[in-house]
Amino acid sequence: MASFDYKIVEEAAKQLYIRALCDLPPDVREAIKKAAARETQPTAKEIFKAMLAAIDIADAKKTLICQDTGLPIYMVKIGTGFHWDGAEIKDRLYEGAKRATQEFPFRSSSTHFLTRVNPQTSVGPGLPVLYVDFLKDADYLEMLMIPKGSGSENMSTMKMFIPADGIKALKKFVLDSFIAAGANPCPPGIIGVGMGGTADLVMRLAKEAIARPVGQRNPDPEIAKMEQELEDAINATGIGPQGLGGDVSTLAVHIETAHTHITQNPVAVNTQCWPARRARARIYPDGRVEYGY
């Protein structure tokens, strides 16, 4: 236990932030290409061309796709087969995000909520956002990093419906939230939906939903069916890429669920912009690091 060098976690936290900002996951690239191919409206087709060009330029120049470096989110899963030091991991994520910002260097988007002073580190009290879960029968540490841009995050919605409103109130809420957000969250993105849980858990579920590879269906066939229905409904609005009209308004709707209280019926929507950035690393007790998406 004492022999593990947590510098490795810090370095991976740094690399993940940079990788996420510069290198879009293959599933997102594929989804944008497919969307571009099925789009029929001329202006929308031009917009897709620019998106594909932006991805290529970021690859060629090893630079950021979008200037909004977002707030850093690390979703961490701790394998219980090794004595990982959780407090140490938390400190290293903070340092890694800060070093990515200062060493790349890229814009820090974090700020003091009251004084609006930017610490120029992307972090600060409460940041990075940290999700922790555990993995049985594994000894490794899994880290998924998401830089969350504000254009989409500012459009987040949540509502506590009551059981008498039924599931249809949740579905309508998702569609209405999408329309109200309009062009602001850089459509066509991933619409992350949480259903069930408590007020805080339902938003967390929505956030976990945007972390899935594009179009990966919920394993529950009932929920998967609802994802498809909502996707069809949103694409039928014609809001289109950048909210300027078109056939493709979303790349995918992802739903995550949890049990809820007998009196509650909560729903949350968290959208991810079309450059749906994420990067993943798996760290083994012997210090090996595998990078992915």
Add this chain to the structure above:
Amino acid sequence: MAQYHLQTPFSEEAVRKLRVRDIVHFDGILFGIRDLNLIYMFDQHHEPPVSLKGMPCIHTAPSLKKVDGKWVPICVGTTTSYRMDRFTPPLVERYGVRAIIGKGGQYEQSLAAMKKWGAVYLAVVGGAASLETQQIEEVEQVYWEHLHPEAIYQFRVKDFGPLTVAMDSHGNNLYSEVNAKAKDKLPEIYRKLGVA
């Protein structure tokens, strides 16, 4: 959908030709503006440090670095425009700005000023900052540097675009149009979704 290639400064005539859905590229000068420098200009009463007459202004907060005393771009992208809505009418009327470039669009007061004084709102492809950055040839000047990364930036750009004319000088707003069409379809979409 017509395609235009323009050169700054824009004349009123050139801007009046543009209609919603047209695609524009341009060469020349582009000024970067956003929340803080507009608050500084209008709420704290500082005259613009440079003439904006006939010029396009983009809603941006660039990542720049200084190399041997010269600003160079790391990543320059576009931010959401609704926050800067109330500053568009005075920019257009008082300082002669001919194009606001942003993402997400603006509202009635901006549209009315654009119609009256001859200006347009051009929508950039939000999120495609790497493409925008490549189209910037030089950061020619940074004004009000103490406000960085919310200073006023003077960029020289080449073939900047594609920009969709999203609000024209004839009172058309493509965002409202698209949204109104979506709302017309809603009853049918609700029915299909089983939530009517």
